[in-house]
Every structure is written in structure tokens, then in C-alpha cells.
Amino acid sequence: MTSLRWIGVIAWKDLRAEFRSGGRIAAMISFSVLACFLFSFSLGSLVAGRDVAAGLLWLTVLLASISGAGRTFDAEEEDGAFRHLLLSPVSRHAIFLGKAAANLVPVTLVAAFTLFALTLFFRIAAPGSVALHAAILLPGAIGLAAAGTLFGLISRHSSLGDSLLPALTFPALVPLVFFGATASSRVFLDRPWAEISGPARLLWGIAIGVVAVGALLFRYLTDD
Amino acid sequence: MTSLRWIGVIAWKDLRAEFRSGGRIAAMISFSVLACFLFSFSLGSLVAGRDVAAGLLWLTVLLASISGAGRTFDAEEEDGAFRHLLLSPVSRHAIFLGKAAANLVPVTLVAAFTLFALTLFFRIAAPGSVALHAAILLPGAIGLAAAGTLFGLISRHSSLGDSLLPALTFPALVPLVFFGATASSRVFLDRPWAEISGPARLLWGIAIGVVAVGALLFRYLTDD
Amino acid sequence: MHAQEATGPRHGMRIGHGNGGRLAYLGFGLAAAGVATILLVHWLVAFWVPTEAAQGVVQRIFYIHVPAAWACFLAATVAGLASAAYLWLEDERGDMAAVAAAEAALVFGAIVLLTGPLWGRIAWGAYWDWGELRLTLTLLLWFSYLGYFLIRGSVADPRKGKRFAAVVAIIGVLSIPLNHVSVVWFRSLHPEPVVFNPEGPSLPGEMLATLLTSLAGFMMLFLGLFTIRYVIENHLRHRNRTSQPDNSGALT
Amino acid sequence: MTLAARNLVCSYGPTRAVDGVDLEVADDSILAVFGPNGAGKTTLLKALSGERTPDEGVVVADGKAIRGSDPEWRCRVGLVSHRTGLYMKLTVMENLLFFGVLHGLAKAALAAEEALAAVGAPELARHRAEVLSHGQRQRVALARTLLHDPDILFLDEPFSGLDPNGAEALEAVLRERRSPGRIVVLVTHDLRRGLRLADRVVVLRRGRKVLDDDRAECEAEALVGLFTDSGSPA
């Protein structure tokens, strides 16, 4: 119970600072617009939108969320606040989950927006069922938000940031993006649920795995 | 003369710190690998590599450099060093040019690396002359590095953060990327120099323009 | 809010309240004349000008679309120049003018971005085409003026915010030349210049006359809006300054 | 409550920042830790507060070895460090409320107001941390530390940046809070003030304890004599 409360208040704090700044999410979305525009500019005439939309969707969401996640711990380090957060009675899990939850909001928004922008840019008339897209993007967003939180911590923490660890976080996401793109492309091509449920379940599995691993690892990354 | 010396020593300082921490270059390059992998995954079977490589090349370099630009001023702000840099007798131009020069290294590395990765992933047998590619990517990288330096400073001070970068850099960068992709695609298709020299010259013009405008405006971004 | 205004002549405030009133009237007059002219153009478009042969009735959007685009460019240019002046001379008036012009650029840009797609839906069968450099550049220009206002509010020190915004406005202008030549240099759907081309206007007389009338209307409207907005901005800053207790020392 | 350290060792790579320190803090008392720059005072505090697991030795509170990860322990600890630990984008009140809720305070808002008043900065509540001056931030950091009324206070140069009145206020707070069940470990370079407040004095040099004595036995001038080789990290 208290754990939930902690997660909530940490997420609240992060989101508050985020929204205070007014347009950070709007700006993150503009990153996705830029990507979509460039995609359609360089590919639009060569391929049919439905064939490529899934790959581009996941690529854009991945890039946007990683580039946003790098800043997750900036506010914490601006004047050493993270140290005090770690010294408070809050459990490490709750810190990780709270920060990941705060990250989830922009990632989800970017995912939704990119989906919308891609169907627009590539003029995909029947982009498939929105509910199915959501069922696939949601675990993806959860996984990316959690991975982004870890990535942010690693690249921020000076002793770890010096290593190649941050670079290694990216490839770790390949399975997530791979299955996500596979599933999404089937939704774009209007395949039946039977063909989608497999990768969708897998995605949920991966997402939960990433969150669990993150919550576990977080302790070791933060303890001195 | 002193100006050159200043530029040199500032770039040296940035690169030295960069290579000691190493995180940013590694992250940018793994970002580019991942992008190339995803592109080939979602497009590989649909299109011929040579047709799309130019667009993807510029797209990746642009996104990677935007996502890296936000970190340009991190070391400067870690404990308020920038203030002392500004208070030293170094001219604002030299500071800008020095930092842009330091930025040029990761951007160029990413460009070279992405070119290599794309030809590999898309199995482009004859990707055109390396010298010609360089003649086009170099001005592109210069423009991106300069714009990244200018806007990195803005995003550093704005609560909107890095995510604001794309929105602000759009008008400056779209022409660059547009002409760059046009020229690169001609190189990939092995067109003669006559067809390439036009956009290449334009690219150099834009790059020099961005550097000049950046050096001019930087003063106003830093003066209190 | 902006203590700089108190410095005397160099920092603006020449246009005090008395003057501001007169300027405001001028602004309202210009805006009203602009609106009247644009209404007249609507009448002309509806009842006078001949229908263009190839495109039919939709082409009549032309008389709003094109002057609005030019007004948008003009506003953007004014914003850029005023921003440059602000940075160069450190004159507060430059910033106020830039704010006024940037807002006008947003307004006229919105008109272009609404009329263009409506026209395109019928002329090209699609609202938008992302492969089209002009459309994209216009949209981005509009975004960068949105950024202009976002950035002002997002920096802790308002002086820095103003300078950052000024830089954004200046960079934004740089894309206008490319926007203009984009349709000539690159094969595209969007029509090439019909008025400002080397061979002179390639329009029938009535069309040109209507276009020019509309253009005059939009220019007046721009000047009017610009003036009104400038006076308001000036007033707001003046009021903020005087309403502030003399020794506000620090916070609270 | 009592706090003790037995043979503490903390290293950064080859540097032994704290090199076999034993100490004891009696209940209801203030321990002042002095020492030249780089002596290991900050590192010692990190070990005592459980923030850093020592490489050797243990920290014992009330007869039991502490574990930094134990929430109960962390509830009892308050820390002021070299950096303020504020979120610059949040207001002062939001900063305090956040930490109050993390500590499970029922009336966080009230506690926050009281803490701000105690450090003499009640009117800062609505301002964002980023617009505060150095000393104002330091006051807010102090308020954050006092917020949950910790039993054990670790103060690392808490007077830095405070104006004389602020420093007075802090001294008053420390004196007032002094009571059975509570202790304070105070690191400061202001020997006079430290001696005024402390019951016991420890001097570190190069990670080792070179003095551990009753306050009454110490004189500022004599203490400085123990600081030789100051600033040398090895």
C-alpha cells in the first residue's frame, strides 16, 4: 500500500516538473513529427505505407523515448536530490517504478501520436483496429519506459556512464522492437487476432520482464 | 591567430572530456546501428537499398546528432564552468566555433559509421565513391554540428529541454537534410560529378551559412 | 516585469500612454480598412472575377490563400528583423515589435495552412502531401513561431527567454527564401509563382486586379493587427512596471 | 539512542578516505567532526548514515549493526550535504511536501510550514527553487532535513552560505532539538561554532582519527595544530 503511494508521489513529482515546463511533451511529439516527415519524404514514393508503417512506428517511438529518457535523471542530479531520494525510506523498487511510470506518460503519448501521424503521412486508409494497436503499443511503451529509466540512470551515474553500458541498453531493446514491429505490421495489414495474439502476448511478457529486471537491477545500480 | 588557438583549445578540452566519459559517442553510434537494423528489417525486402539509402542515411545522422546535441553543454554546467568560460577573454565566436568543432567529431563519426552500416545491412554492392560521399557528408556534418551547438545551448536553459530542439532546428536543418539526401542519392546511384556538384556546392553554402549565423547569434544567447 | 523600460529613451517607452492611444486608433483604423477590403474581395471573387479554366470554382481560394501567404512571410520577416534589432540595439521596442509580428505570422500562417489543404483536397485530391517541400517548410515556419512563444515562457530569466526567442525568430526567417524557390527548383504539385516570376505576371487582368486588391487588404490588416498588438504589449509591460512596488527588493 | 563506529574503512579505489575510524556518539549529544580538507569527513558521514556500505568495519546504532537499506533506519536519519538536493523546477513547498510524503508524514503541509519557519524562511514557500539565492536554498535544504523530525542528524557544513542570522537560527534549532533519543553529527570548518555546540569533538586527518575528546578540553587554536598536511589527499 505505502509502496503504491510512493510510486504515485514520485511519478507525480516527475510529471509535475515535466508539465510545469509546459511543452516538453509537445516538443517530444514534434520529434516524432520530424521523424515521420523525414520517413515519408524519403520513402513515401517508393513503398506502400502499410508495408513499412510498423517498422517506422516502432523506430520512432524507440528513438523518441530513448532521447527523452536520457533526461529522466537530470532533475535528480541538478543539485544532488537523488541522494536524498535514495536516503528516504522509500524502497528502491518504488523509486524505479515511480520514475518509470512518469516516463510512461510521454512514451505512450508519443506512441499514440506517431501512429496517428504515420497513417496521415503515408495516407494509410485502413490502418487497422485502434484497440489492437493499443494492445500492442501499450506493452511496448511500458517496456520502453522502463528501459529508458534504466538507461537514463546508467548514462547519468558518472561511474557507469563512463563505460559502454549506455550503448548496450539499446541493443537490449531489439527483441521488444522486433516483436512489436511484427505485431503492429499484422495489425496494419488487418490480419485476424489469432495471428496477432502470439506476438502480443510475447510483448507483454517482455514488457513485464523488462520492468522486473529493471526493478531488480535498479538497487544494484544505485547502492554505493 | 589567437582566435584559432582558442578554438583549438576549447575543442581539445571538450574532446578530452568526451573521450574520458565516452558515453555519448557510444550511444550515438549504437543508436545508428539500431536504426539501420530496423530499417533493413522493415524495408529490406520491399525496396532496393540504393534507392532509399540516401534518405535513411541523412535521417539517421540528423536524429542521432539532434539527440546528442543536448549533451553539448552538460560538462559546462556540471559545476558552473560555463560562466567562467564566458568571463574569460575568449571571444564568443571562438567559444561557439570551438564547441561546434568538438561536436563535429561525433557527428562525423556517426555519419561515416551509418554509411558503412547501411551499405552492409542493405547489401549495397557499389555504394558509389567514398570521396564523393565524404564531400557531401562533411558539409552536412558541419551544419548539423553547428546547429546542434546553437540549439543545445537554448535547450539547456529552457525547461522544455532537448525535446524542444527539433521544433527550433527545423527551419535551419530541413534544407540541409533535403539537399544532402538529394546529393547522396545521386552518389549512391553512381551519377557523374556534374550532377552532384550543384547540390554539393549548395550544401557547403548552407553549412557555412549555419556556422556564420551561429557564430553571430551565439553572443546573444550567452550574454546576460 | 521588464525593468529595462525604465532606462529612458534607449530602452523604449517613448510611446507612453498618450501616444499609445493615438497609435491604437491608427491600428484599429488600418485593421478595419483591411477587413473591409477583404470583404470587398470576397464580393469580387464571388461575382466579378472570371472562373479559371483549368481548376474551376475552387481556384477562387487563390485570392485569399496567396495574399495570406505573403502577409505571413512579411510578418515573419518583420519579426526576424525586429528580433535582430532587439539583439543588436538592445532596444526593448524591438522585442515588442517582434512579439506583435510573430503573433501576426501565426495568424496568417494559420490562414494559409487552412486554405491550402482545402484547395489541395479538390485540386490534388488530398489535403496534404508530405513530399512537398513548400508545404513542409510552411508548416515548420509556423511551428517555429509556436516555438518562439514557448521558449519565452520556459526560461527562468525572462531576459534570456527574450533573447532565445529572438534567435528562433531569426533562424525561422532563413527558410523563407527556400520556401519561395522550392516550387521552381523541385518538381512539385504546388503552382509556381504567377506574379513574381521573371516574365512578369502571367494572370489575366481581372484576376491580377482582384489579387492586388486582396493583397492591399491583407497588408492593411497585418499593419493594423501589428500596431494594435504592439500597443497592447507596450501597455502590458508599462503597467507591470508601474504596478510594482518601488522596493520589491527580492521575492514576494 | 547511541551511535558507534568500529574500525571503519572506506576507499575510493586506492584512496582510503576513511582509514580505520572508531567513534562513539552518546545519547542526547552533539558530536563535532573537524579536519582538514580531504580528511574524509564527508565520507565518514556517508558511512555513518548508511548511505555507503563501509569496506571494512561496522556502524552500530543502539547496539545493532545498521543496514543502509533498512527503511526504519532511513526514517530516523536526516542529512544535510554539500549540495542542497532540491528539485529546481519545483517550488519550495512542493519540494518539502514531496519529501514529507516520502517519509509518510500525515500532516506534511503543516510540518513543511513549521520547518520553513524554523530556518527563518517562511515566505519562500511559493517560489521555485531555481530562483532562490545560495543561502535561501541552503535554508530550504535545512528545512527539508528537519521536516520528518529525524532522531539522527548528519550535518555536513550546514552553516555554509547562511547569513549570521540564519546560522544563529540553525544553532537555536539544534540546541532546542537536543533531547534524549536524539543525536547530531556535525561536520564543520567553523571551529568556534562547532565547539560552542558540541559535546564531544573528533578530529580526522587523512582518514584517521587524531583526536577524540570532550568539548571542554578543546581549544580552537590547538585543534588547528592537528590539521597539518591539510589538503593533501594521499
Place this chain on the structure above:
Amino acid sequence: MTLAARNLVCSYGPTRAVDGVDLEVADDSILAVFGPNGAGKTTLLKALSGERTPDEGVVVADGKAIRGSDPEWRCRVGLVSHRTGLYMKLTVMENLLFFGVLHGLAKAALAAEEALAAVGAPELARHRAEVLSHGQRQRVALARTLLHDPDILFLDEPFSGLDPNGAEALEAVLRERRSPGRIVVLVTHDLRRGLRLADRVVVLRRGRKVLDDDRAECEAEALVGLFTDSGSPA
């Protein structure tokens, strides 16, 4: 050399941090600036050093209005601020060399070694800034400021974090450097030390000057009396 301010005003938005200050620093002298937290001392230094263009008023050096962008002016200025301004990833020597070269010093390495010795930290040269303790960093920051032998020193709480020996060393440096053609503006909350060093004393409160007097006329206790509303910025 002389430095003077006429009717300086510096605002952050609606906050007038410095609100019409006039002051004068005579050649070969040290001016101490005191005041409660949030009084505007740091902001005043920013205006005097040309780092920030004042919203009103001018800063006059040797009879000429200064321009912050003038490289000659910047060559003559040295500044210590609340933050150390070091590059954490560079070694101490690299930090110093970097600033030395920026200032066009012919023998930057030699100057760096001398400056480090002056602040009593010669053995830190090869360490990265990130591994230093708080006070060690502060010493290096002082060394960086002294490196190019500036005519005008602006010191914003330079004693913070320094151990007593370090503070002594700094006092000695300031006394020793004192000579015609040079001035020091010192902001500190350590009234005793400030009074010991200064020739003239200015007290700010809420951005306004409430005292400007000869050192001899001032007493620490009386000065604190002027700080009423301390910490309270309104």
C-alpha cells in the same frame, strides 16, 4: 585602479535583486560586501564584473564605463562564485592549463603550479576534479581565479568549504596581492574575517545599500543589526 557603480539596478523579472546601488572601491583596497541571504550580493558582483549588463546604471572602472564583452576588461577580472566552475572530467592541471591558455598566459603550466601552491594544494595537480573533496575543489577554484593574476578580484563567499588553514592561506594571498593597481571585492557571511581584511564595508539589504563605511567604524555585532528581515526577502 578604481571601480565605481552608479545607481545599479538588476532585475530578474519583477524581482529587483539590486535596486539602485552606488558604490566606490578605491585603488589598492578591499571592499567587503555583507548582507542577509537574498540581499542581492551575488547579483551585484555579476553586474560589477560585467557578467550581467545592469538594467539601469553603469559600472565605471578608471573613469570609463566598463563593457562586459571587452576582452581587455575580462583579462583583468578574476571571479570566485558559489560553484567551482571546474570541468569534472578533467584533471586539476588540465583545468588550470585550459583557463591559462584562454587567458593567453605564456607559461601556463608554471603559473598553474604557482597558483596551486598559493592555495596550499600543490599535490592535487594530477587528480581529476570529480574525485576531489568539497574543500579541495574550492581550493582549485581559487587557484584558477588567481592564475592570470587579475587586477580586480570578485570573491563570492570564497571561504566556504575551506578548512582553517586554507582560509588562512587565502587571507595571506589577498594581503600579499594587495598593491596599487589592484582591488578586491569580497562577499562573505564571515563578518569577522571580512572586517579583518577589508578597508571599506558595504551592507546590502533587499537590494539597497544600507551602510557604506570605513572598516574602522564597523563592528560585527552592529552590522548584524542591519540585517533585520534576514533571510526574508520581502
